[in-house]
Amino acid sequence: MKKKGILMVVSGFSGAGKGTVMKELLKRYPDSYALSVSATTRSPRTGETDGVEYFFVTTEEFEQMIAKDRLVEYAKYVDNYYGTPRTYVEEQLEAGKDVILEIEIQGALKIKEKFPEALLLFISPPSAEELRKRLVNRGTETLDVIEARLKRAREESFGIENYDYFVVNDKLSDCVEEVHAIVSCEHRRVSRNIYLVNNIREELSGFSKGE
Amino acid sequence: MKKKGILMVVSGFSGAGKGTVMKELLKRYPDSYALSVSATTRSPRTGETDGVEYFFVTTEEFEQMIAKDRLVEYAKYVDNYYGTPRTYVEEQLEAGKDVILEIEIQGALKIKEKFPEALLLFISPPSAEELRKRLVNRGTETLDVIEARLKRAREESFGIENYDYFVVNDKLSDCVEEVHAIVSCEHRRVSRNIYLVNNIREELSGFSKGE
Numbered sequence: 001m002k003k004k005g006i007l008m009v010v011s012g013f014s015g016a017g018k019g020t021v022m023k024e025l026l027k028r029y030p031d032s033y034a035l036s037v038s039a040t041t042r043s044p045r046t047g048e049t050d051g052v053e054y055f056f057v058t059t060e061e062f063e064q065m066i067a068k069d070r071l072v073e074y075a076k077y078v079d080n081y082y083g084t085p086r087t088y089v090e091e092q093l094e095a096g097k098d099v100i101l102e103i104e105i106q107g108a109l110k111i112k113e114k115f116p117e118a119l120l121l122f123i124s125p126p127s128a129e130e131l132r133k134r135l136v137n138r139g140t141e142t143l144d145v146i147e148a149r150l151k152r153a154r155e156e157s158f159g160i161e162n163y164d165y166f167v168v169n170d171k172l173s174d175c176v177e178e179v180h181a182i183v184s185c186e187h188r189r190v191s192r193n194i195y196l197v198n199n200i201r202e203e204l205s206g207f208s209k210g211e
Numbered sequence: 212m213k214k215k216g217i218l219m220v221v222s223g224f225s226g227a228g229k230g231t232v233m234k235e236l237l238k239r240y241p242d243s244y245a246l247s248v249s250a251t252t253r254s255p256r257t258g259e260t261d262g263v264e265y266f267f268v269t270t271e272e273f274e275q276m277i278a279k280d281r282l283v284e285y286a287k288y289v290d291n292y293y294g295t296p297r298t299y300v301e302e303q304l305e306a307g308k309d310v311i312l313e314i315e316i317q318g319a320l321k322i323k324e325k326f327p328e329a330l331l332l333f334i335s336p337p338s339a340e341e342l343r344k345r346l347v348n349r350g351t352e353t354l355d356v357i358e359a360r361l362k363r364a365r366e367e368s369f370g371i372e373n374y375d376y377f378v379v380n381d382k383l384s385d386c387v388e389e390v391h392a393i394v395s396c397e398h399r400r401v402s403r404n405i406y407l408v409n410n411i412r413e414e415l416s417g418f419s420k421g422e
Contacts, residue, residue, distance in 0.1 A: 122401065128414035147418075154415035157408070165396075166404045178399065185376075185396040188389065190333065193377045197368070203339035204365035207358075 005034075005093040006186055007115050009101050009108045010179075012123035013153040015135045017169045021123060022100055024176045032180075034092040035100045039065065042080035055085070073103070073110040082107070098183050105159040112162070119186055121179065122163040126170045128153070216245075216304040217397055218326050220312050220319045221390075223334035224364040226346045228380045232334060233311055235387045243391075245303040246311045250276065253291035266296070284314070284321040293318070309394050316370040323373070330397055332390065333374040337381045339364070 012018040026033050039055040041062050050056050057065075062081045065071050074083030084101055092099045101111065111118050125131040131153060135146045160166065165182050169175040190197065223229040237244050250266040252273050261267050268276075273292045276282050285294030295312055303310045312322065322329050336342040342364060346357045371377065376393050380386040401408065 124411060128411050128418060131415075132418065150415060150418045154412070154418070157412040157415055160401060160408045160412075161405075163401050165399045166401045166408060167399055168407075178396075181392055182396045182399060185389075185393045188376045188378055188393060190371060190374050190377045194372075196379075197371045197377060200335060200339050201365065201368040201371075204342075204361060204368055207339060207343065207361045207365070 003096050003187070004192075005095070005097045005099055006183060006192070007089065007093060007099055007101070007111070007118040008183060009103060009111050009118055009120045010123060011103065011105055011108050011121070011156075011163070012169075013125070013131055013156060014149050015131050015138075015153075016123045016125050017134070017172065017175075018102060018123040020172060021169060021175050021179060022102060024172060025100075025179055028176060029180060032098055032183075033100055034088075034097040035102070036084055036089050036092075038082055038103070039071070039085055040080060040082045042082075072114065073107045075104070075106045075110075084111075105156060105162070109159075109162060117191065119165075119183065120163040121165045121167055121182065122160050123167050123169050123175070123179075124160075126168050214307050214398070215403075216306070216308045216310055217394060217403070218300065218304060218310055218312070218322065218329040219394060220314060220322050220329055220331045221334060222314065222316055222319050222332070222367075222374070223380075224336070224342055224367060225360045226342050226349075226364075227334045227336050228345070228383065228386075229313060229334040231383060232380060232386050232390060233313060235383060236311075236390055239387060240391060243309055243394075244311055245299075245308040246313070247295055247300050247303075249293055249314070250282070250296055251291060251293045253293075283325065284318045286315070286317045286321075295322075316367060316373070320370075320373060328402065330376075330394065331374040332376045332378055332393065333371050334378050334380050334386070334390075335371075337379050 010018055010022060022035060026035055037051060037055055039057050039062060041057060041059045044050065044056050048054065059081065062083065065083065066074060070086050071083040072086050072089055074081055084103065084107070089099050108120055112120060125134060132146070132150060135141060135149055167175060167178055167182070186192065221229055221233060233246060237246055248262060248266055250268050250273060252268060252270045255261065255267050259265065270292065273294065276294065277285060281297050282294040283297050283300055285292055295314065295318070300310050319331055323331060336345060343357070343361060346352060346360055378386060378389055378393070397403065
């Protein structure tokens with residue numbers, strides 16, 4: 001029996017660098033992982049490409065997807081829908097790939113409810129001070145936006161207990177390897193190897209019948 | 212806050228090589244692990260040393276340990292008691308070491324009940340056929356004993372679902388590294404890092420107060 005992939009939910013504060021960590025993970029282990037691309041009704045920003053950052057769809061199209069149960073989870077932020085298309089996720093899992101969903105806590109909890117075997121990772125900078133520094137050093141955000149993000153981070157921090165693993169992103173390369181190690185180890189969980197356990201049990205039963 | 216060690220329960224079929232794996236793990240990472248030595252009322256076999264393989268005690272002494280709650284778990288097999296002395300385990304965990312208990316499923320389940328955060332590993336040979344080969348190749352056991360062990364293995368196989376991880380011991384060195392990786396990853400569990408999560412949450416709250 002072919003091994004099924006793990007459905008991974010990756011969340012983290014804005015500025016924790018989870019996007020960079022996931023990109024590097026895919027680059028280093030292209031055969032192991034697949035990144036799910038979300039669908040959204042918000043407009044593409046400069047530099048964003050349909051099918052890369054998001055699938056950009058109309059509200060009517062999105063509501064059709066909901067009606068036809070074509071999303072594994074979706075949520076509405078402000079006036080826009082965001083959701084995870086089902087087909088890609090299911091195909092990649094069946095093919096044995098570990099599928100990464102980069103989504104926020106609201107979606108993460110819905111995934112855990114629907115797929116109890118999903119693996120929830122929370123990526124955090126080493127400290128809040130470091131998070132603030134990173135946001136400031138980007139130089140692209142106004143102080144107001146930085147304050148809003150830190151406030152948002154505080155709210156999000158109350159959801160961390162719902163995640164399985166807490167991974168600190170101090171050095172990118174170490175963090176990537178740590179995420180990869182966690183997923184590799186998760187493949188050894190008894191609950192993910194029931195067919196192996198059954199195989200050895202059957203084989204042992206054969207011996208006892210005195211062949 | 213100093214990190215607490217993980218209480219590890221390691222079980223496996225007789226012949227799976229778990230003893231060898233644990234010895235090698237301790238040799239490679241002496242600062243990370245501590246091996247708990249069980250107390251027993253059975254007589255030492257040739258070559259066994261008090262305090263190394265077991266602490267050999269009298270039945271009266273063992274029953275005193277039970278009465279004084281000095282064992283984290285104990286069981287009786289045939290006419291002999293086997294148990295895990297509490298003090299050593301608690302001291303080593305406090306010192307941040309991951310403590311290995313090499314015990315059978317009966318004891319493993321008692322540990323999980325008392326210490327829900329304990330990590331249960333089941334070590335298995337790659338197949339039942341390989342297990343039989345290993346038992347035969349030892350050359351020290353009669354065919355009757357081998358048959359009895361395989362029968363016992365079959366019974367034990369029905370308890371594997373109670374364990375957290377299923378580790379296949381094909382090549383010793385790989386298996387040792389896999390066990391080490393699993394324990395290292397387990398240290399990243401959110402439930403084992405609540406103080407870190409609280410720290411960052413407090414720090415973020417400080418920012419919001421507009422310092």
